[in-house]
Amino acid sequence: MTEPDTEDRRTLPLDxxxxxRVAALQLRDEFAGVFGPETIERFLHASYDQFASRSTVSNFLPLLAERFARQRLRALARVEGRHQDGKPTVLFLCVHNAGRSQMALGFLQHLAGDRAVAWSGGSEPGHEINPSAIAAMAERGIDISGEFPKPWTDEIVRAADVVVSMGCxxxxxxxxxxxxxxxxxxxxAGKTVEDVRPVRDEIERRVRELLAELGVPAAI
Structure with missing residues (x-):
């Protein structure tokens, strides 16, 4: 990997x-032969702007932008036929992408492993994952604390085989x-872990049912 470029039209803190720039180079390596540098940088900076417009803490913005840009580029590759792995892709949508859709994402990833692809998004993304949802999922051995609320984009919706709406x-x-x-x-939102457990369990039941319909073996 080469050193990051020193020129940038954006006015940003040095760090x-x-x-x-480091994120852009990593994405270029990952998507070499699939997308050109201009497309990659456009998606990366657009993703950064989406999080910067509603974030009160800037430390993790480049990391969030890189992760979201990677998801968007993977979705675009599917839409444009540049990547076809045959795996069913499920998109879970709710309002804040902080509770229901994140629990569904966690269950599908846990139960399907690498046999399916799971994404999530919100119409009005919140600032953090619901702590009660994190705790309720941890009781089932699933860690969603590393996830983050994010919007959906056209290419992500278009790349999904199934779109599950949860209140948006x-x-x-x-x-x-x-x-x-x-x-x-x-x-x-605003509920205790005890109150979230029934929602969590119903989400698991529905995710398992959906995986069965998609012909994807689910972990026990």
Whole structure:
């Protein structure tokens, strides 16, 4: 890997600037032969702007931008036929992407492993994952503390085989040819771990049912 470029049109703190340049180089290596540097940098900086516009803490912005840009680029590769692995892709959507959709994401990743792809997003992303949701999932041996609320984008929705809505209503995007499911579940926002457990268990039941419908073996 070469040293990060020294020129950048963006006015950013030096540490943020450097971290974004490193992230850009890492993404270039990962998507070499799939996307050019201009596309990669455009997605990276757009992702950074999305988080910077609503973040009160800037320390982790480059990392969040890199992770989200990677997801968006993988989705775009699927949409454009540049990457086809045959794995079913499920997108879980709710309002804040802080509770229900994150628990569903955690269950699908845990139960399906590398046999399916799981993404999540929110119509009005929050600032952090619901602590009660994190604790409730930890009781099941699933760690979602490293996840982060994020929006959805067109390429992510278009790349999904199944879009599961959990309370985002009319804000949820609709694209022709997609399979849509609407899961009515209580919002865990502001609830205790005890109150979140029934929601967690119902999400697990539905995720297992969905995996069975998709023909994906689920872990016990």
């Amino acid at each position: 943020q600037h450097y971290a974004l 209503g009319d804000a949820c995007p609709v694209f022709p040819g997609k399979r849509y499911l609407d899961w009515t579940l209580d919002d865990p």
